[in-house]
Amino acid sequence: MGCSIWRTRFNLGLLKAQSRVSVFFTMIIIFTYFFYCLTGYCDSLPRPLYDQQIFTGTSIKHDGQDASPQHGRQPSASADRNRTAPGSGTRELPDSIRLHSILQQIGHVQRQISDGDREDADSTLSVFNSFGSKKFPQAIIIGVKKGGTRALLEFLRIHPDVRAVGAEPHFFDRFYDKGLEWYRNLMPRTLEGQITMEKTPSYFVTKEAPRRVYAMNRDTKLIVVVRDPVTRAVSDYTQTLSKNPGLPSFHSLAFKNASTGLVDTAWSAVRIGIYAKHLENWLRYFPLSRFLFVSGERLVSDPAGEMGRVQDFLGLKRVVTDKHFYFNQTKGFPCLKKPEGSSRPRCLGKSKGRPHPHISPEVLRRLRDFYRPFNLKFYQMTSQDFGWD
């Protein structure tokens, strides 16, 4: 009897000692792990896109509003490593900064999700999503500036089989020297059967863009959203004016000489609207069947109809239909009932669909006369009448 009491006490004592030892060892393992993390040996998280951009000296903003790299700066060898192997170059960052940055990213994403800011959150979240792979875009919205390209991309993003990069990459015009892997790394991950897309409206008027896109993939589908070149020019001018209120008047920029009424084609707001000329450049590399021309006007008056054509062209099931849109009277534009990643209705931002300054009817008439032959040529080339005349 006495013996068994002593044996029980001895066993209990042994158990307590064992649990203390295991707690002690667990603590040692945890501290060792943290110590190794802080000294940089447990790099398993991929580097956020945000950091990659900082460390390659690139900042990308939406709608091409000055997506400027450090001009003239050659990409460094370490930047090259970042490009080709996401997550493999993380050791170049001091760990405290990386940890801080990851925590910032998580906080940022949480804020974006709670604000319903899907566009930014989407590109950041893709960093944490390790499913699928990053592919070159199979379809690109190449133009035109102020045509309605943002609206089209946002409407397409509702489709479950479309994954698009929110910011304008400007790869084929500004950042081509960064290399194709840099470009591919900007893309969101896609699963089998999903299409990768991007939009950069300046590609349409960039001389080198057709050759470069062709070199990436000759089967790339090209979407051009076109809008009456006169209203497009006014829209373009409105955007520049909003950034630079001291800008000269529209008519002084549009004409070389006010009395002769000679249109100044050197002004980009005018030049972009000569669609036939820019299209000729693209047709040297791509057959017409590779293009879809979307009417910027119909994208506003009948978004579902235009989206039907776009989905057919992309070989997608017609998922985006009229039940996704409602007309917002205050904004004066169609808006989305349920944008992807949000349960709230959403219109495009303030810089889309803003009021234009008054331009005299005489100035508009002269511009309309100027564009007429180019428009007719464009209708012939595309076999589509956009009804601008």
Ligand SMILES: Nc1ncnc2c1ncn2[C@@H]1O[C@H](COP(=O)(O)OS(=O)(=O)O)[C@@H](OP(=O)(O)O)[C@H]1O
């Ligand atoms: N649904 C909807 N909501 C708001 N705006 C819409 C929409 N659909 C087309 N648009 C027209 O898009 C014009 C801006 O074109 P982009 O997005 O191509 O501009 S940009 O080149 O990316 O800056 C923008 O031009 P402005 O009206 O001059 O602001 C709009 O007319």
